[in-house]
Amino acid sequence: MTSRTMVARTMGAMLCVALAGAARADNALSLKELSPNGADACFGRIYDAAHLKAHPHQKVARIFFYYGHDPVSRPNEEPLANQDNSHNGFLTTTARDAKKPEWASGWCNKNDPGDPSSGIRCGMDCDRTLASLKVDDKGKLLLSDLSPDIYLDPDASESMSKAEYNKQALGSEDDNFKLEPMPADSCKAEFARIDPIDPALGDPLRVRLKPDQPFCFGRDYDDAHLKSHPGQLTQSIRVFRGPIELAAFAAGGDAVNWPDGADIAVSVTTRQKGAKITQTYSCQGEADQWRCSASAKMSDFSCDISQKEIFLKRGPNGTMMVSNPNNAVAVVDLCSKAANGKTKSDDKVYRLQPMPQSACAP
Structure with a gap:
């Protein structure tokens, strides 16, 4: 509800x-x-x-x-x-x-x-x-x-x-x-x-994350974790709003309706040759989560990626939960043939820690 x-x-x-x-x-x-x-x-x-x-x-x-x-x-x-x-x-x-x-x-x-x-x-x-x-x-x-x-x-x-x-x-x-x-x-x-209410969850993301301020959340997985999760392709992940996303919201967003229309970027580095994929998503508030659809407006992609979604939720003690329990978070170019259908990996739910903005720099 x-x-x-x-x-x-x-x-x-x-x-x-x-x-x-x-x-x-x-x-x-x-x-x-x-x-x-x-x-x-x-x-x-x-x-x-x-x-x-x-x-x-x-x-x-x-x-x-x-x-x-x-x-x-x-x-x-x-x-x-x-x-x-x-x-x-x-x-x-x-x-x-x-x-x-x-x-x-x-x-x-x-x-x-x-x-x-x-x-x-x-x-x-x-x-x-x-x-x-x-x-x-x-x-x-x-x-x-x-x-x-x-x-x-x-x-x-x-x-x-x-x-x-x-x-x-x-x-x-x-x-x-x-x-x-x-x-x-x-x-x-x-x-x-x-x-x-779980007191550890604190304020909702729309209160903690301001429309005119950048943020950076991420996690780097060590060898021990990756060894125990052989189906996980993600070596590191960053979820952020930087200068590009802030400028886009300042130009066309409405702070009264925050977080609707907020752009976020997700960068994933895989352990397969260290390949890095960055994808932009456009979000809206929905119940207790942000529902974010993959966006092409700041990408070179030409295929229909509107149905590729991820979800952001507040986690305990200032963390952020990022998930796509159905198709997994994208770890490949969303317009490539490899992105068709479900992503066959364990890259579905992440608990990310707040990081300095420099950790999310391109």
């Missing part, structure tokens, strides 16, 4: 997104019942063993509803200008014996904008309902209309066997919840259980 993947998890669900634009909330963070002061609001409940024993058809052991800014997405690689902030209602539940919560999100509006006493409906793509909401006179949130297949694809009841559907769907008693108001941090902590 994106780190931001919402409920639409298959092509069937994704087709609904185009039809949902008109239904999105126009009054985000303005529902006074949920948030009298306009701040993010949290409601939740954790059921004890006695309650669950008395309600054998209730699968939900923990439930939290958060009204406000996205508590799910981590600082990711997508440009801030492209991030979707339209969803303002977030639901997470943890089933009995489950290790992690599941979650869904939508946009919340009054059922009747002209009637202050009307309830609230939180909608989702494909004209589905996330939940109906009402706050009682004690400030507790009454959450109802929770569909058993809230976390499944819209066509799950038809595409799945009855047994599998019943296994993955919520229970017959998983509705009409009464949730207590809680501090916003309680909801944030609950949503953080979905995808725990």
